[in-house]
Amino acid sequence: MRCDDLQGLLTGLVAGDLTPAQEExxxxxxxxxxxxxxxxxxxxxxxxxxxxxxxxxxxxxxxPRVSRAMERHRARRAVIAWSARSLRAAGVLTAVALVFxxxxxxxxxxxxxxxxxxxxxxxxxxxELMELDLANxxxxxxxxxxxxxxxxxxxxxxxxxxxxxLDPPDLLEPEVVPLDPLKLGPGMISYANFPSALTIRDGxxxxxxxxxxxxxxxxxxxPTMESGFRLDRINLExxxxxxxxxxxxxxxxxxxxxxxxxxxxxxxxLDGDTGLFVKVIDTRTRELVDAHxxxxxxxxLSRLLISTDGDRLFLLxxxxxxxxxxxxxxxxxxxEEPELTAQxxxxxxATQLVTARPDGGLALWDxxxxxxxxxxxxxxxxxxxxxxxWLYAAHDAGLDLVSPTSLRMTSxxxxxxxxxxxxxxx
Amino acid sequence: xxxxxxxxxGWTLREEALWLAAIRAGDESAFTSVVERYxxxxxxxxxxxxxxxxxxxxxxxxTFLKAYVAIIQTDSxxxxxxxxxxxxxxxxxxxxxxxxxxxxxxxxxxxHDAGAPPAEEGLAERDQVRRALARxxxxxxxxxxxxxxxxxxxxxxxxxxxxxxEAARKRVARGSEMFRKAYAExxxxxx
Numbered sequence: 001m002r003c004d005d006l007q008g009l010l011t012g013l014v015a016g017d018l019t020p021a022q023e024e025x026x027x028x029x030x031x032x033x034x035x036x037x038x039x040x041x042x043x044x045x046x047x048x049x050x051x052x053x054x055x056x057x058x059x060x061x062x063x064p065r066v067s068r069a070m071e072r073h074r075a076r077r078a079v080i081a082w083s084a085r086s087l088r089a090a091g092v093l094t095a096v097a098l099v100f101x102x103x104x105x106x107x108x109x110x111x112x113x114x115x116x117x118x119x120x121x122x123x124x125x126x127x128e129l130m131e132l133d134l135a136n137x138x139x140x141x142x143x144x145x146x147x148x149x150x151x152x153x154x155x156x157x158x159x160x161x162x163x164x165x166l167d168p169p170d171l172l173e174p175e176v177v178p179l180d181p182l183k184l185g186p187g188m189i190s191y192a193n194f195p196s197a198l199t200i201r202d203g204x205x206x207x208x209x210x211x212x213x214x215x216x217x218x219x220x221x222x223p224t225m226e227s228g229f230r231l232d233r234i235n236l237e238x239x240x241x242x243x244x245x246x247x248x249x250x251x252x253x254x255x256x257x258x259x260x261x262x263x264x265x266x267x268x269x270l271d272g273d274t275g276l277f278v279k280v281i282d283t284r285t286r287e288l289v290d291a292h293x294x295x296x297x298x299x300x301l302s303r304l305l306i307s308t309d310g311d312r313l314f315l316l317x318x319x320x321x322x323x324x325x326x327x328x329x330x331x332x333x334x335x336e337e338p339e340l341t342a343q344x345x346x347x348x349x350a351t352q353l354v355t356a357r358p359d360g361g362l363a364l365w366d367x368x369x370x371x372x373x374x375x376x377x378x379x380x381x382x383x384x385x386x387x388x389x390w391l392y393a394a395h396d397a398g399l400d401l402v403s404p405t406s407l408r409m410t411s412x413x414x415x416x417x418x419x420x421x422x423x424x425x426x
Numbered sequence: 427x428x429x430x431x432x433x434x435x436g437w438t439l440r441e442e443a444l445w446l447a448a449i450r451a452g453d454e455s456a457f458t459s460v461v462e463r464y465x466x467x468x469x470x471x472x473x474x475x476x477x478x479x480x481x482x483x484x485x486x487x488x489t490f491l492k493a494y495v496a497i498i499q500t501d502s503x504x505x506x507x508x509x510x511x512x513x514x515x516x517x518x519x520x521x522x523x524x525x526x527x528x529x530x531x532x533x534x535x536x537x538h539d540a541g542a543p544p545a546e547e548g549l550a551e552r553d554q555v556r557r558a559l560a561r562x563x564x565x566x567x568x569x570x571x572x573x574x575x576x577x578x579x580x581x582x583x584x585x586x587x588x589x590x591x592e593a594a595r596k597r598v599a600r601g602s603e604m605f606r607k608a609y610a611e612x613x614x615x616x617x
Binding site for chain 2: 007008009010011012014015017042043045046047049050051052053054055058059060061062063065066067069070073125126127143145150416420
């Protein structure tokens with residue numbers, strides 16, 4: 001793991017917010033890395049300094065103020081209700097004006113000019129599943145009953161002990177399937193806001209890469225723990241979780257499913273090995289059938305993409321692109337290019353790639369040669385989805401609809417987004 | 427350092443569920459208990475975030491008002507403490523958006539309100555910490571305070587800020603770097 005990738009774990013070490021395996025990993029790294037030792041010391045100093053702000057002597061008594069505010073709120077609501085009744089008697093037009101004024105109080109997505117017809121996109125924002133229809137200038141949302149949720153490839157939302165299947169005709173009336181919480185593993189939740197989530201829906205089932213570990217004897221006789229994973233199968237009709245009996249070595253970082261659902265491709269790291277593997281697992285037997293070893297330059301935030309014909313795999317990271325012929329196991333393309341990032345999307349015919357540029361904007365690439373076709377400047381995009389003739393691009397302040405040929409934004413919706421949200425376009 | 431086993435301020439989930447049920451059943455004294463339990467931590471958090479005591483109290487009042495309205499309008503489960511912090515954070519954000527300019531005012535009032543004042547050197551460092559924190563963009567300030575002062579876990583910080591737990595970790599790491607740089611700049615200016 002690169003030192004830059006470790007910074008988040010160092011803050012966890014300072015705050016006591018790591019699992020035992022993570023803490024062991026970080027402390028081992030610190031033993032041999034002066035740079036991270038300096039960063040860790042700096043974080044300890046920051047925590048000490050911020051602790052000076054703790055001021056337990058400040059004890060405001062705000063109960064009476066809050067009570068008065070609640071009374072004013074109730075009085076306001078009563079006036080609004082009375083006004084509505086009066087205005088119904090007075091006429092429909094006046095009531096419409098009042099409703100419009102009330103709508104101005106609400107905060108919702110700011111809709112700009114709509115583009116041509118593009119299918120709506122679905123995203124999870126905080127505690128809501130949102131449908132964003134940029135063509136019709138509308139949005140809908142439903143609150144997730146189990147609190148904050150995460151959207152996964154294939155149209156699945158995981159929130160607490162349940163999953164929501166997003167199905168036609170109305171994806172905002174999802175079926176909720178409760179799961180056995182004891183059988184949920186970190187693989188169902190972790191990395192969920194990254195485009196390559198570790199739980200992928202395939203019609204009536206979902207596959208989830210579940211992290212696990214087992215004791216391993218070392219030559220010194222002292223046991224250590226070895227990281228591994230299992231590929232559990234979830235029946236989305238019954239909620240039954242069929243656990244994988246076959247333990248596989250490695251720690252899963254990103255996953256993608258072949259279009260026919262027969263193979264799962266997992267970007268994984270093995271204990272004690274700084275490199276990465278792309279492991280190929282047969283979903284029928286759940287056994288490892290192949291593995292590819294990319295060259296250096298790929299890390300835990302790499303993006304994994306599979307062509308719709310299932311023949312090619314693309315691996316992208318900051319400044320790197322690798323393409324593998326999955327039938328022959330041959331590397332087709334291995335390219336270094338500073339404008340490449342892991343925020344990427346593949347055209348439906350797999351001839352082109354679009355990536356977010358590191359300093360903002362988009363880049364269009366020939367997927368066969370890795371040559372850049374077009375570069376434009378613009379927003380810093382966090383995730384991209386290419387569906388049909390449209391590119392959906394999420395940034396901090398909302399979602400853009402982009403023409404994949406010109407890379408120009410055609411419409412946009414504003415809302416507060418954080419992280420790398422998955423965009424689902426069925 | 428807050429250990430994993432340490433119980434922070436607040437009730438257990440079961441206690442929270444009972445209070446929420448009582449509020450939804452129309453028992454306003456139950457909501458008063460919620461205010462009494464959480465007004466101090468929320469007000470302290472907002473005061474660190476916005477840098478002004480009176481403003482922090484206004485925002486705390488709005489936080490609880492919005493919380494009350496939301497509780498009686500929904501019947502979903504709530505983890506009360508992080509949820510209240512989320513409302514409080516959003517109130518602060520709306521305030522910043524309205525003002526467009528962040529001014530930091532040292533807590534001069536508390537030096538007179540408090541009991542025996544702390545040692546002068548410690549107070550100077552605390553003021554410098556506040557000044558350095560005020561130089562950070564809001565989103566990094568929020569993450570640092572929630573993680574390193576309020577003691578939330580990274581996934582809780584993510585839930586409060588509506589980002590992933592991993593994004594929360596990154597934001598804390600980046601915010602720490604920015605804080606150290608700001609503190610060093612202020613230190614250099616003092617000498």
